[in-house]
Amino acid sequence: MTDQIQRFLFDDFEIRGEIAQAHQAFQQCIDNHDYPAEVANTIGELLIATSLLTATLKFEGKITVQIQGDGPLSMAVINANQDLEVRGTARWKGDTTGLSFLELIGKGNLMITITPENGERYQGIVALEKATLAACLEDYFVQSEQLATKISLFADSQSSPKQAAGLLIQTLPASSENHEEDFAHVCALASTIKAEEIYTLKNDELLFRLYHQEQVRLFETQPISFKCGCSKERCLSSLASLDPTEIKEILEEQESIEMRCEYCATTYSFKEQDLQILFTATDQKH
Ligand SMILES: [Zn+2]
Structure with a gap:
């Protein structure tokens, strides 16, 4: 199954939806990290x-969705762009075995930052107070977009291959008298979805299983892919922001400076001759 997101619309209701699967991107996000299952x-x-949000919010630019808390999982973040190129990382400490979402996060927030190519940066924050990430995100949509939304998220890091998928149901600006009932009906059926179904079924089969009495129109798929923007040049420019004397001191103690990308775990190694440019640039300043 390919990593993708697909939108759909109900012909007879003022309701839209999205289905996302990102098994490979999930695998690549957690490869080479020793993350505990939770x-x-x-x-x-x-x-x-993040993929569901990106497809919903429609913008050209970058989006960052970050969880921060005072629990064992102090930070988890996904970066994406309008082409759904994604990467992610997390920081945790201690034993997380068997912890629920809220036990893992402690007291915390969900932060959504959108940096459009043109226009102003937008940041939305919602407290993480519900039992699941999906429910916290539903809160976000109600608070910041005033849109009733139902979200289901699934991820299994212990299966082989690894699996991650989700479903979003959202109200459109509605005029129908029965809209609330329609929305409740569509959400009730969405909540019967099982992880196995969304991991393995084709989207049309899945939607037929959930909504065989309704007319559902599926739109074209959009691919989701893992991409980390790190490079030796970017590492070098972050080294350039350090004090060159400090760098020289480190190089006197060890042969090279190693930098590991916290997203994709690529290690970049710099020997003295690679860093000469930093020292020369400083010398010229004096
Ligand atoms: Zn990287």
């Missing part, structure tokens, strides 16, 4: 949540 699954859910 942390990895949260990254998987956050990855799907």
Whole structure:
């Protein structure tokens, strides 16, 4: 199954939806990290949540969806752009075995930052107070967009291959008298979805299973892919912001400076000759 998101509309209701699967991108996000299952699954859910949000909010630019808390999982973040190129990372400490979402996060927030290519940066924050990430995101939509939304998120970091998927149901600006009933009906059926179904079924089969009495129109799919923007050049420019004397001191003690990308775990190694440019640039300043 390919990593993708697909929108759909109900012909007879003022309701829209999206289905996302990102098994490979999830695998790539957690590859080469020793995340415990609970942390990895949260990254998987956050990855799907970010993909659903990106497709909903329609912008050209970058989006960052970040969880911060005072629990064992202090930070988890997914970066994405309008082409649904995603990457993610997390910081945790201690034993997370068997912890629920709220036990993992403690007291915390969900932060959504959109940096459009043109226009002003937008930041939305919602307190993480519900039992699941999906429910917290539903709060976000009600608070910041005034849109009733139902979200289901699934991630399994222990299966082989790893699996992550999700479903979003959202109200459109509605005029129908029965809209509330229609929305409740569509959400009630959405909540019967099982992880196995969304992981493995084709979207049309899945929607037929859920909504065989309704007319549902599926739109074209959009791919989701893992992409980390790190490079040796970017590492070098972050080294350039340090005091060159400090760098020289480190190089006197060890042969090279290693920098590991916290997203994709690529390690970049710099020897003295690679860093000469930093020292020369400083010398010229004096
Ligand atoms: Zn990287």
